[in-house]
Amino acid sequence: MKTLRKYLPNSFSLFLLVCSLVCFPSWVMAQTIKLSGMVTDESRNPLDYANVVCLNGDSAYVGGGITDNFGRFSIELDTAIHSIRISKIGYVSRTFSKPFSTQFILATDNQLLKEVTVTGKASLIKQTETGLLYELHHNKYAKEQNLLQAMRFVPMLDVSPDGNLSVIGHDDYQIYLNGKRYDIAEANTTQTLQSFPAHLVKQIEVVTTEDSRFQSNGAVVINIITEKNLLDGFSLNTSANGTTQPTAKAGVSALGKKRNVDFSVSYNYDLNTQRKQPITQDYIYPDRIVNLDGEGDGDWHNHIMRGMLSWQLDTLNMIYADIHAKILKTDFKTLWEQTVDQENSRTSMFENRNHNTSGTIETNLIYRNYYRHLPQQERLTLGYRYTYNPDRRHYSQWWADDESTRQENHTRTDGGLHEHTANVTYAPIIWERCKTLVGAKAIWRLGNTTATNHSDISYRQQLIYPYVKFSGAVSGINYSLTLSGEYDYLSMKTPYAEEVKHTNSKFYFTPSLEVSRNVKGARISANYTRITKRPTIVMLNPFFSMGNGYAASTGNPYLKSEIQNLLSLSMFKFRKRFYYTVGIAYSHSNDAIVYHQVKDESNDVMVYTYDNMGKVTTVTGNLFFNWQPLTALVLKCSVNGGYYGLRYENNKQNDYTLNVFGWIDYYLPHSWRLGANVMHFKQAPEPNSTINAMTRYSLVVGKTWLKGRLTANIEVSTPFQKYVKMKVNTQTPDYSVRRINYMKARYVGINLSYTFNNGKRAKIQRDTSLKHNDLSSGVE
Template structure:
């Protein structure tokens, strides 16, 4: 704790010595209150917004120009830092009559929203030309690739898992666990974690409707500003938000054979106050899944083989609601707060036939109930100055949640005679407090300095029996600084160092460690179209509750599942070389990388008294080489072809006391293809396919799998609404996933027949004027999520876990 405080206090002292912000002291007088003038420029005949219209602001008394700008694609312009006075606001655009209006602001009312300004077309206006703009599905930036989900019609009606399967460089298994370049990855929502993510990334993704996702950022080279969590990198899901004068919002609804979903978003803004609320729900129909487990153990020269052939009817239900407030005190000070509650249920009945050494021995009737509820509340205070780009942010966040895992197994003979009745109940609670400050100072247009400090204080409790409680405390203190500058006119550099001190205290003992995480990126631009990039960073993976929980889950007849509270964090070093170019509207992005990871955490099967115990261990050290190639091509202006292929090697140097079936070097690959056509009348047609190679761990191999689907969409209600049809795997009801795991004296084969085929009808409608905005939020991206089980007990249920 002492080291945490020293790290935070030391850096904050440095920031305090440098930052001099209005209203916060610093030896200079506070500036006059300034405000802003906003307006929306539209065509008086068509009522359509006019983008790139020129807006200028001059003083009435002396005609001196004080501000100006151009309108955005929504026709809106915002003039900041306007001192109280009387002004002339002039608006003009080619082909329209110019317009001048008088605008007045006062110290008591420094802001002035002018609403709509109508421009009348001039007589010599050229004949009408329709220009349609569409956001690129993929954007490439210096440290990340951005997948714009809102521009992909095939996402309508699905959930975040369906979206992630189409993001370049990612691979997603049937349970929804995500990997980047064959390694575990940290998933954030709007730059911060959620309580649901702390329990299971796979479950959290199923709870987020695809219609609420604006974009997905794949950050392969996070700077020192980010928490060092995620050996493969960071995935940041940006949800749709709005911030417009008046009232605006959207509704989305989906009805289909696999699931139903609904979402509602509403924003009301008046002057400096903005209120946003969102509601969402999902209901997945119970569909029969078939799961076949074969478990074989050898002990005392005797072999026992148990086969379970069962089905289950699982239901998935989710609800989430949020409320956000945003207030501008003036042009320099802003405060925002947001609270979000999520409730998730996953479970249902199942039945299995049991065979021991090829002899039918009985049946099991089971019932499973897994649920969790989480509340995330954050407050952010942001201060800027008259110096463009200078910013100080102070943030706080509270996360609290509760999850349950209940199961009941009724064992009976083939004749129906009761043998045993087994049940268990595990309740997990998590509490987390975070404080964070970040400071950005631009020395010039080409040199930017960033620094910050952060403290995370979390407590996890797991109750699973009389006197059997697991109490886990983890505190993390961090400090960082980065600097970005141009080495030459075409070569950019961004580098930094992050220090993280971790203190752990639990039932099994105490531990603490200090790690340093350097990062550096060199980027060169050639002819304005081609970019070369060389990057290095160090990352860490700390185990979360799903990995640590010592609760012994005995819901399966022949194998048990248990977390390992003695796990050490993973540490990885990553090097990447990237190339990207634009050729006549086409995009090519290629990269090669190398990663070395120590103390890698993997699922491991052990033979314990003739039964298989599935748990987690630090199995050893891995090194991986990889390659990624992404391309986008437009055969016609309204037809886009897109493809991505990712390759990486898997090799582990294991501990001497661990035996596995995969010793050597193996190749993983992921392939994605998409075709999108836009037609007259607002029609859109999209097709996609995803292929995942076999996946390897030290003890297991999962067979390859593929998905395919499409969507047709039609704009309606003057392009304010859409209606569409989505299909997924229309020619195959089930997706067959086969996994073989072999350890010392044990063998396990698992066959899942997952009902993937689905048809869905979706509808969406937006009203008001939408302008998407981003806010800086706390980012607790420092805990390794459950990548194997999809939540506690995910692999050990009778009939399988959908």
């Protein structure tokens, strides 16, 4: 303890000592020395049945043992030891001296392996203590591809024809490279992984439960393990994609390194359009029926720009800075023909035009300091983050009927949300089997909007977020416990409506706990999380805009934060080339923020708005399997769905959700690939509404050249169906609404990517540690 105490500030000493005694009472048993750790190879794969020998100062044997199936060992001794010698056939024996770490790494004995001949079919999937490991270097079909394409072989991972990476059954993931955060791949996944040849990758590790090696904060970790550390130099990747839908994508990214400075710049442009897309809506009242037939034309321009820089001052200090921007500019119009069926039927024409700007501008500045005796472990982190989210919506509308001349109306709202974040974390060393993190985060949000209809708002929000996190493993059980709180102070007012003026302050306790263990070859994990979901500036903005003659939308400045409790239980297992996972999840939200439709009697229109409707409960089951009967054949299927219940006032609404996805990929010689997928999905309906299920499918042909530097994919989507119909029916005692949106399903698309290399790629990482989970205010 005297050795460790010199690394801890005096103000933390008593607190940390109490925590360590409470959490780990075995410390008080001082008569026996207990030595434990994990033995792995250079790629962090556990080594089972390795010999562990304990030696005293005279190199005499005083105790020992062997590692279990997961590379772990635990030895109790009644005398002091000076060193540990670890050996295993096929690996270079190594002696470790004090101070001991929890990780012991053995290098492969290449000279010995030359004498070994491996016969039979190589096992592509291995189970690890916290997930699975895919042996990509054993897959001959992956070696001629780039890494993004090769990831389709990995269980739980999927890559769409246009290059979007996703983790089945999970919303969030982090990418690591050889055990270190590789955030540039998260920030610009498609182009970064396309520029990485798969033949340089040895293994891909997928970590689904808490692992002390990574600071994942609950996200799935994708750890890319290479044969060597090849990240030094320069590379340039270009890509383009187009479909007859019509859509278009293009991007360019550059990564480089000069001495102790790493940098990256990139730009992506996405264009989505719709041309003459049909829409029908029927509003049924006791005294009349209104029919609306529309055609939509529009363009959605998405610009994403990124710049990142990392400066390694010395071995213990680093400065990181970045700037990201994601700007979505929308320009679309809808032409409506409105027919009112009553005593005097009449027909009118409406045209709505929308010019909107949304998105994020984000910048981060972070200083990191590492322990001198543990240079891979962060000791102190100081950071500042700024984001700006614009809310600019400009509407224009003209209408005319048989009895009146053409009339026009123009409305708009302009404003945005500024967010400043300061963060400090300290990682004290308490016990080798317990990783501890103590920190605090302060967030200031300033939101202001102006509108032509005088629905301006001005609000300020302050968040104080202290937290402490413990993670590690005890008796074969991995755990992660976070104790955190959030103090929320909100002040809002509208200059033109004194009734919208209020101040709220509240404290939220937001703990989380995850435990997992291997039982008879299967991995079982349980998780509990309590989170807050806060309204965005678009939700709060009371700006009133008309969509057509009978529909409008507005925000709600009285929205409160939603409190959500999440509980899940899951198990995964694999046998040779078959992997599956099953699980069940329960969620319950108080003051749930729900987007719904209400009748505005004063304007005689239906208004979409946000409200804290009541309580939302979901019970969801999931099943996923990955089967590779042949190295060239990959079959995947994911089924997710269950109960959805909404309780508000004296009303109840019960429904279900369902998502079924199936994939098949077959790899041919000379780097050809044939693929097909099918999607069947049904989302949760709006209050008082029902919604139908929809089905889409596609066929893909792909080819790679030049060891993955040049790739091409051709996709044909739903060739025998022009549109998929989304039908929403709303029924209340006062009215009913029937809506049908025709979404284009049939298209042909082509995707191209090429990587130019000059030397080797540089190791630049985006840092997202200052991101807060209550509001998506940054570039995702």
